[in-house]
Amino acid sequence: MTDLADLIPPHDPSEDTLAAVGGMALDAIPILGPLAGRALDHALAARERERRHEFDIGVVSALQQLAERSDTALTLADVVNSDEFLATLARVQREAAETASHTKRRRLARAAVSALDPSAPPRAERADFLRLIIELEDLHIWLLAFFADPRAWLDAHDLAHVYENSGLGSSPGVALEAALNYHDMTFSVSIEAALDDLEGRGLASAQLRTFMAQGGMVQPRASARGLALLQYLDEGNPAEAEPPPAG
Template sequence: MTDLADLIPPHDPAEDTLATVGGMALDAIPLLGPLAGRVLDHALATRERERRHEFDTAIVDEVQRLAERTNAALTVADVVNSDEFLATLARTRREAAETASATKRQRLARAAASTLDPGAPERAERQHYLRLIIELEDIHIWLLAYFHDPRAWLDAHDLSHAYGNNFGGSGTGPLEAALEHFGMTLTQPIEGALEELERRALASPQLRSFMTQGGMVQTRTTPGANAFLQYLGEGDPADAAPPVA
């Protein structure tokens, strides 16, 4: 498998055009003119090349990691002759080029590599998980990790007081304590993400309901969401940190 990395085209970006105009004032650049168009085109092309090289490297790393984990005697021929792997690679490459999240690109790479794993879920389930990786943002994934076991997450981050000092309440307090631990607040976008998870039947946060102390921190994810977290293979959900706002 060490030869697989040799198939990745080298990343050798051309001289950065942005450096040429980087010191110019904005009002000196004809924003609707050809110069601005060339600068923006170059910026997009450069970033696309960077992301593609990064993604191709992640793919190789994931395939090599798979071979080591499963002791599978994978060869380069096995990889490049797999129709499902190549089809998934084409799709994930497109998605990777369009996301600013390095974490999502890594998940896409892992999803592509999983098509070569004999112990992976069935194809239909993998396709479902790939759609979730594409459609959900990093905050959605963290919320799933948190609600997988709020008590374990809070305990792992020394935030047991967020529920331990209460006889009862809603799940809002513990979640707010979790977010504040990382300098975040329960904003409308996060509430929107919670609604999305509920709409997809992945979690049932019930933040506005009054519950017992135990109910405030009980598991709120569905079995399907728990299986998805396991498929992602990102370690103990209690260790997950929310993305930087």
């Protein structure tokens, strides 16, 4: 398995985006329309190659990790003869090329490899999780991790005073605001939309402005399905997850 990485073509950064004109002002470039069109085509192709290369490395890394911890030996024949793995790989390759998130590409790579893992959830559950991985962005996953146990997250980040000093009570939004330390209204709109997405998919339910008794603000709000997704993602302790950058 350790030789699989040698099969991945190298990615050449020297071929990347707009190298020839990147430092020029737009009004200094003659015949901007055709040149810009070619440059953008080149940029898209180069970025897709870069993302595909990163994804391929992620798949190999996940395969190597599986081979190291699997109770049964994983061979190259197992990999190339698995219809489910190859079908899933073909599907997530397209998704990986279209996302700007490095983290999401790693999730997609691990989801493909889980088809080869005898300890993974049943096929129908894996298919459900794959759909969620494709649909959800980094903000969704972090919010799910946070609301799996807000108290644990605040404790892990030295923010216990947020709920200890809440008096008679407060809302989940106060805990979330402290976790993000961010007050930009545009990001707030993104958060509320993401929470609506999580609730609509049955993963978590958090009404940010609901006033409740002391302690209620840090009660877990992820569903059993949401917790199962976090376990499947296997990204470490949810309480240690760092929020994505705003925007």
